[in-house]
Amino acid sequence: MATQKGNLSINSENIFPIIKKWLYSDHDIFIRELISNGVDAITKIKRLDSMGEANVEDDVKYKVTVSSSPKDKTITFEDNGIGMTREEVEKYINQIAFSGAADFLEKYKDKDQSEQIIGHFGLGFYSAFMVADKVTIETKSYQEDAEPVHWESEGGLTYEIAEGNKDTRGTVITLYLADDSLEFCNEYKVKEVINKYCSFMPIEIYYINEDKAKEEVTKEIEAEAKIIDEEAKKKAKAEEDDLIGNDVEDAEVSEETTDEAEDVEESEETEEPEDKNAPKPLNDIHPLWTKAPADCKDEDYIDFYQHVFLDFKKPLFWIHLNMDYPFNLKGILFFPRLNPNMDKLEGTVKLYNNQVFVADNIKEVIPEFLLVLKGVIDCPDLPLNVSRSALQNDGFVAKISDYITKKVADKLIGMYKNHKEDYEALWDDLSPFIKFGCLRDNKFDEKMKEYMIFKNLEDKYLTLPEYLEAAKETHENQVFYVSDAETQANYIQMFKDEGIDAIYLTHNIDNPYITMMEARDDKVKFARIDSDVSASFKGEALSEEDEKKYTDALSDIFKKALGVENIKIKVESLKDENVSSMLTQSEADRRMAEMMKMYADAGMGGMGMNFGEGAETLVLNSNNKLVKYVLDNPEADLTPTICCQLYDLAVLANKPLTAEELTRFVARSNEILTKLI
Numbered sequence: 001m002a003t004q005k006g007n008l009s010i011n012s013e014n015i016f017p018i019i020k021k022w023l024y025s026d027h028d029i030f031i032r033e034l035i036s037n038g039v040d041a042i043t044k045i046k047r048l049d050s051m052g053e054a055n056v057e058d059d060v061k062y063k064v065t066v067s068s069s070p071k072d073k074t075i076t077f078e079d080n081g082i083g084m085t086r087e088e089v090e091k092y093i094n095q096i097a098f099s100g101a102a103d104f105l106e107k108y109k110d111k112d113q114s115e116q117i118i119g120h121f122g123l124g125f126y127s128a129f130m131v132a133d134k135v136t137i138e139t140k141s142y143q144e145d146a147e148p149v150h151w152e153s154e155g156g157l158t159y160e161i162a163e164g165n166k167d168t169r170g171t172v173i174t175l176y177l178a179d180d181s182l183e184f185c186n187e188y189k190v191k192e193v194i195n196k197y198c199s200f201m202p203i204e205i206y207y208i209n210e211d212k213a214k215e216e217v218t219k220e221i222e223a224e225a226k227i228i229d230e231e232a233k234k235k236a237k238a239e240e241d242d243l244i245g246n247d248v249e250d251a252e253v254s255e256e257t258t259d260e261a262e263d264v265e266e267s268e269e270t271e272e273p274e275d276k277n278a279p280k281p282l283n284d285i286h287p288l289w290t291k292a293p294a295d296c297k298d299e300d301y302i303d304f305y306q307h308v309f310l311d312f313k314k315p316l317f318w319i320h321l322n323m324d325y326p327f328n329l330k331g332i333l334f335f336p337r338l339n340p341n342m343d344k345l346e347g348t349v350k351l352y353n354n355q356v357f358v359a360d361n362i363k364e365v366i367p368e369f370l371l372v373l374k375g376v377i378d379c380p381d382l383p384l385n386v387s388r389s390a391l392q393n394d395g396f397v398a399k400i401s402d403y404i405t406k407k408v409a410d411k412l413i414g415m416y417k418n419h420k421e422d423y424e425a426l427w428d429d430l431s432p433f434i435k436f437g438c439l440r441d442n443k444f445d446e447k448m449k450e451y452m453i454f455k456n457l458e459d460k461y462l463t464l465p466e467y468l469e470a471a472k473e474t475h476e477n478q479v480f481y482v483s484d485a486e487t488q489a490n491y492i493q494m495f496k497d498e499g500i501d502a503i504y505l506t507h508n509i510d511n512p513y514i515t516m517m518e519a520r521d522d523k524v525k526f527a528r529i530d531s532d533v534s535a536s537f538k539g540e541a542l543s544e545e546d547e548k549k550y551t552d553a554l555s556d557i558f559k560k561a562l563g564v565e566n567i568k569i570k571v572e573s574l575k576d577e578n579v580s581s582m583l584t585q586s587e588a589d590r591r592m593a594e595m596m597k598m599y600a601d602a603g604m605g606g607m608g609m610n611f612g613e614g615a616e617t618l619v620l621n622s623n624n625k626l627v628k629y630v631l632d633n634p635e636a637d638l639t640p641t642i643c644c645q646l647y648d649l650a651v652l653a654n655k656p657l658t659a660e661e662l663t664r665f666v667a668r669s670n671e672i673l674t675k676l677i
Contacts, residue, residue: 003160031075037124042082043081064203069210070185079170083139089149130181133177135175136152137172200352207282288332289378290355314337317334319333321404333374335426346372347372349376352379354378365397367401367405368440424453438513439516456504467479471501478524479524480501480528487656530584542573547571569617573622579624581624583651583653630643
């Protein structure tokens with residue numbers, strides 16, 4: 001075979017520095033691309049063998065081996081796949097692969113971040129030049145009488161092709177790494193990238209550290225040499241002893257030798273134990289999502305979840321997706337235990353294409369609200385090498401997204417209908433996810449709105465229609481809710497005493513969800529239990545004249561005692577005489593204050609408005625003895641102390657006191673107790 005040299009020309013700047021710069025954050029994809037090439041080559045030879053068109057040994061073990069040498073600054077990819085002839089090397093390496101790299105660059109070089117390409121698939125063999133100064137190929141085709149081929153290129157634009165020296169079927173690609181890419185001959189780094197992209201590829205992948213392997217071989221050779229030397233010495237000594245021995249001893253030795261020979265023969269027939277030091281594949285070629293759900297046990301799902309997502313809490317439950325028509329999609333979605341105190345719901349849904357990792361959390365393919373889950377989606381029909389914006393307008397991708405949404409809703413609805421106790425037991429963990437889904441996806445909301453449940457003050461679960469039906473006699477179309485069971489404990493007890501029910505809405509997602517429910521039905525209004533005094537708590541109403549007189553008088557007394565002018569006082573005639581004071585805030589004011597705080601926390605300022613904490617109202621019970629005393633004795637020595645104490649007690653039932661307020665409250669309480677002695 002004659003040596004041939006040539007140029008790979010392109011009418012632009014050097015293609016590889018441009019590609020390398022453009023893919024800077026993802027330049028580790030060359031490992032995925034070259035392993036994928038090896039897997040493809042093995043897949044082809046397996047297909048030819050099954051068709052009887054290739055002569056493959058019976059005991060063949062197909063594999064891709066990645067090896068690296070920090071000393072030599074190389075990383076090598078070897079497969080025992082279909083191999084290539086010289087003509088195929090010229091066609092697929094010099095022409096198609098190079099042209100593919102050029103097309104890849106031409107198509108995507110001007111894309112900005114918003115046009116980021118999904119997965120960066122398609123660069124193929126020439127991705128090697130993103131990290132290597134020189135690349136060599138040794139390959140031998142499966143075809144009979146095919147000659148081995150050697151190909152090499154420095155810089156990717158000139159090449160040399162000649163007769164190779166490979167004597168087995170397959171291909172070996174060696175990369176001589178550039179100085180700025182030497183991390184890729186590090187064992188830890190190589191395994192990390194393989195684990196990232198190739199954990200579930202369908203052909204076994206092995207890794208070898210060439211430097212360590214050479215050291216081990218050297219040690220083995222030295223150990224064998226030492227054994228041979230010791231045996232030679234023993235043999236020499238034995239021969240010397242034989243010369244001294246007699247015939248009887250010779251016979252005994254002969255018998256012993258025969259016995260030893262028999263022992264050796266028996267040991268040779270014994271099966272060799274499994275080599276515990278033998279390399280193990282880095283990937284699982286039969287991941288759980290490729291199996292039929294009926295063949296999978298709960299333990300399999302839990303083990304898979306904990307291994308892939310490094311979350312050692314058991315998932316709540318899972319959905320095994322398996323669809324062949326009108327598109328091929330498999331996967332598993334896990335519902336993790338969510339932290340109710342987290343402001344942001346975060347998960348990880350990994351997208352695969354034929355068991356090759358593409359990317360995490362592609363919201364154009366996977367509905368955004370499902371990204372709070374953890375799972376894997378494998379869709380071989382998914383278009384690759386397209387921008388995220390192109391996926392948004394792809395009708396096929398929209399069908400995939402709708403299918404996933406439907407399967408999740410069907411699973412939840414089925415649980416509600418057939419296993420309601422389980423549904424209720426999981427609700428506290430599920431509700432943030434489901435509410436987020438309803439807020440983000442109208443189709444999901446339409447499916448789930450009849451199956452939303454809420455826990456009431458008796459810790460029972462009921463739907464919103466069930467709550468409204470039970471409350472229509474006392475507060476029609478009014479939904480009372482608790483946002484913090486601890487700080488609102490006093491109000492909860494008041495509601496229980498009056499037989500008024502409320503529901504718990506304690507997650508951050510509940511505020512926007514309440515707004516959505518009110519928008520859906522404008523007759524229904526939600527009010528936090530501390531937002532106002534319900535009519536059920538009121539006794540005989542005061543006349544307008546008395547109410548104004550008491551309110552004006554108590555406002556003056558409390559403003560003077562507290563030393564503030566902007567406090568709002570309201571007098572109510574409450575049934576329970578033991579309730580002296582309450583702090584309320586209208587639902588509208590509180591929501592506005594929370595919204596402005598959210599804007600401020602997000603760095604958006606107050607939009608030119610300052611709502612502070614929202615207008616709070618101190619409600620005083622005209623039937624309470626302390627309130628009556630203050631009203632009747634505005635100038636008494638005890639009146640300022642009582643006013644301050646009543647205000648602090650009202651605040652404490654609503655929210656924590658500041659450090660300064662708490663110090664004054666404790667000192668005042670001690671003073672009051674001292675006077676009782």
